[in-house]
Amino acid sequence: MSHANNQAEKIKAISGVNPLKCMKCGKCSATCPAFNEMDIKPHQFVSYVQNGDIEALANSKSLWKCLSCFACVERCPRDVQPGRLIDAARQIVVRTKGQTGLAPEEIPELLDSEVPQQLLVSAFRRYRR
């Protein structure tokens, strides 16, 4: 199995999602509140996994723009759950040695006095291993 295929299989396994269920209706992209910030749009994300183009996903901005708000998961008529696929791609990146979406040294300047613990914990969970 090629590396790309292998990565795609990994994404399917981690997310527990079968991207082939997608009927390309675009409801995820119609729903996504972060749509305009994303370079690879949610519906494209599903196609990329189908086609095994994981390299592009790993390098995409979208990975770090998804809010995990589950709106796409809730409204997807085919139960494809694009949000889970995006998270699985993120996992593949942050589980790779030396890769992370959030370096500890960049944190201090991001903080203000009001930041709730919950925010830090959540961001760490999503962006780091």
Add this chain to the structure above:
Amino acid sequence: MKYTYYPGCTLKTKATDLDAYARASAKALGFELEEVENWQCCGGVYPLGTDEIASKLSSVRALNEAKEKGQDLVTLCSACHHVIKRVNNDMKNNADIRTRANNYMQLEEAYAGETNVLHFLEVLRDKVGFDTLKEKVVNPLTGKKIGAYYGCLLLRPGKVLGFDNPENPTIIEDFIRAIGAEPVIYPYRNECCGGYISLREKEMAKNMCDKIKESAAGFGAEMLITACPLCMYNLNKSDEAALPVYYFTELLAEALGVKEEVV
């Protein structure tokens, strides 16, 4: 009536009032919240990967403690509620996660999702009853026009959380009516505030909160209430429409006449 209570990290630090008002209100309503001993942080977000086990264990510990006490587990923070309820659903319905989590835990009796997880609002709706709550209100917030801000974590995915209709919820509106105020229904009440994105993408989160506040104000809301410290933080960053944001427990305590006790 006694419940096992899971406060979570933020309620012990930045959001102590969310917690304190809830405890005072619970007392006034005749139920007791027994804090989980040595609870550990839920992680703030639900680990979506089907192979992530360790990050689900803190929830399992809290769930198991409630099971051993034979009590329902009550949460207050939307994020804790979301994480613990979804982990509980995994423990109940996903044999793989259940087996692997129990292998870690080495409990005397394996945990299989027996505990009933309730959000404080669900306790008010399903255990106390909004009619009873209404009767116990001594200081009705008559004339106040309040917008409920649900956000994502309380509602979605609807099938797992089973909290309310994820697209057209009513529980906080019913709560608002019970404390004597008038709910304002606006379409952005279940749209995301930006969540954890606000750590780095401040502008993006602010834009999203602007939209929420603008919509609420447009429909006549004078204030917003929420159950989530992160939503509160993000919403307060937006200066759109001078809409104050409160924790729902603060208004509850006020209506029950126990707000002063807390301060």
Add this chain to the structure above:
Amino acid sequence: MSIKNEEFRPKIVAFCCNWCSYAGADLAGSSRLAYPADVKIIRVPCSCRVNPMFILRAFEKGADGVILCGCHPGDCHYSTGNYYARRRMTLLFSMLDYIGVENGRTRVEWVSAAEGVKFSQTMNEFVEKIRSLGENVRLGDLRCKN
């Protein structure tokens, strides 16, 4: 004709009612939804035609698993036949379990004429289960073994 490999190939009898499950099996066939050749189907008019005696006989003659498929509750061609089957099999299977024919070796499943996929899935699962349980050693008439 010998089987190529040495792995355990169970004998499985599937009783299928004519109206739903047999048609479901036909649909699995016309949709080319494969399941192991270990499953052999016997057509009966209704799941309620299956006498517990037939199932005992199958085990006696060396079957390793027996599955009974009928219409979904409420959809029986004869209105109520599958309810009788359900009650009878509940009793029979618990008795069989008691005497050592594990519960996994017996199964009742509702498969409609439209559920080719379900039929195939069910048979795959059932064969898998029987393979994991191994050969049935209870009830078998030793004279039947070769």
Add this chain to the structure above:
Amino acid sequence: MQRIGVFVCHCGSNIAATVDVKKVVEMVQMEPGVVHAEDYQYMCSEAGQAKIAAAIHEKNLTGIVVCSCSPRMHETTFRTAAERAGLNPYMVEIANLREHCSWIHKDMEEATKKAVILARAAIAKVNLNTPLKPGESLVTKRALVIGGGIAGIQTAIDIADAGYEVDIVEKTPSIGGRMSQLDKTFPTLDCSACILTPKMVEAASHEKITIYTYSEVDKVSGFVGDFTVDIRKKARSVDATKCTGCGVCQEKCPSKKAPSEFNRGLNTRSAIYTPFAQAIPNVPVIDRDACMKFQTGKCGVCEKVCQAGAIDYTQKDEIVTQKYGAIVVATGFDTIKLDNYDEYAYSQSKDVITSLELERIMNAAGPTKGHLERLSDGKHPHEIVFIQCVGSRCSDDRGKSYCSKICCMYTAKHAMLIRDKYPDVNVTVFYIDVRTPGKNFDEFYRRAVEEYGVNYIKGQVGKVIPQPDGKLLVQGSDLLDNKQILKEADMVVLATAIEPEASVRKIATMLTASIDTNNFLTEAHPKLRPVESPTAGVFLSGVCQGPKDIPETVAQAGAAAVKAIGLLAKDKLMTNPCTAKADELMCNGCSTCANVCPYGAISYEEKEINDHGIREVRRVAVVNNALCQGCGACTVACPSGSMDLQGFSNRQIIAEVDAICR
């Protein structure tokens, strides 16, 4: 000992490519009773059947086994062939080597081994077969049509024109169904009422047709050719024989707050009402839940104003019992409830409507008198957005997994009609796919785009966001442009999925007709018997079988009528001879079998029995072959083992079990 012939079919390459048919022929010859075995390319062909006939004659065969496709496919073919060659047709058994073997296995050795076992089982069974003779039953020359929409009306007219009596049972106060609610029909845009009303009148005035409106089927018993049905005529509170249909009662009725079912609840009607002006019969009913007379005892206005003295508050439900030879189900459809789709704000905004509601709004007799206006404020809209596939093609258990089939076309129709009548209104359609198979259908859709300027956007809508100023913000995808778009609209129309009318479940249960997971009635064969239910004597007409448009519905209604006529034209029917039979010597008259029989086919007789020389009168079970349908419930219930099923006897099934486990 039987003399058995085995015939192995190649089915072209369908069987022969996976099963070594020569090997099967070789192996079965070793089976007891087999005196002949051969294979042939197509056993079901003329030549194949001739081979069977020849073997029967030459080898004096007493039983045959055909190893071929499913018995559901060709059992009748081979039985008839055997009968023509002088063999009792019930001496034929089929081993299913295609659907149950060659089509699902790949390995030839394994498939061949299984094929041999399946053939052995069939041979073992035939060894125990006995000749059976079907009985006869009479056919009642009258048909029942359940549902009075276009499907039911067309079926009834066609059957009646062939000279048979037909009864239509319709649960609402008038026939006409969904079609009567439509404004125009695609792709010709003719007015729905103009083409439907004459049919309604034709049905009502046909001397062979009796219409029971405001009536429901209560109970069904019997079987093909001889059904007995109880029809409940709900109390109308109006004497139809006296009513002149003048309409004064409806005008004067003071209680006018009940939602109008006909107008989909968009406006109200009086408590005494006919659903619409052209209703047939033109006799109103009193909605007792809405009527003040019934609720409070005070009123009685309608009785006072009725010159004909037709109002009768004391009327009660009436049961009519009637016999039928054939039953046609034509129960139709409804749109799904939108509770699971609140993201489209249907429950939050009056200006978000379903397509069926739009039909009523566009209709001159509708709640807005045919003026296109917003239901919230009565204002004329300038931007209308249509959303396709609302609840259709959803595999996530919120909606329906199937395509509702009619939405693409009616949306094109709506868009075109609006653009035609109100050129100032912009129309946008969000679609996933535009599906227009049908004569002149795609041309029709293209006309909407090219001539009427309807803006089609490929992409689903995520959310409809009501604005404080009453406008609706539609947030959707434009997949071809890879954009998320926000479109301000005055009205949003949802192409809501259709589903079978809720009452169909109850009716299917009464008829023991099977329904699928979506509550559509199942056909006897999806391709070759599409208008027949697997239950003999029950036929399917219209959307109760699956989504379809009006021309398809009418075509299917005619086809169902032909099938029903074919049945009614027979004087007698052959009954299934595979019926239960009690062994009088073993029966102890305990009544257990009669208790489980769903058809009441078992009775008891005091009979003189000669039990090994001892003559005594015993109470024994007797099966009525005309009533017995051959399910076999009694055979298992019988504690003494005296009850057995012909054609599927205990010994036969055990022989099959033995052959398989050998």
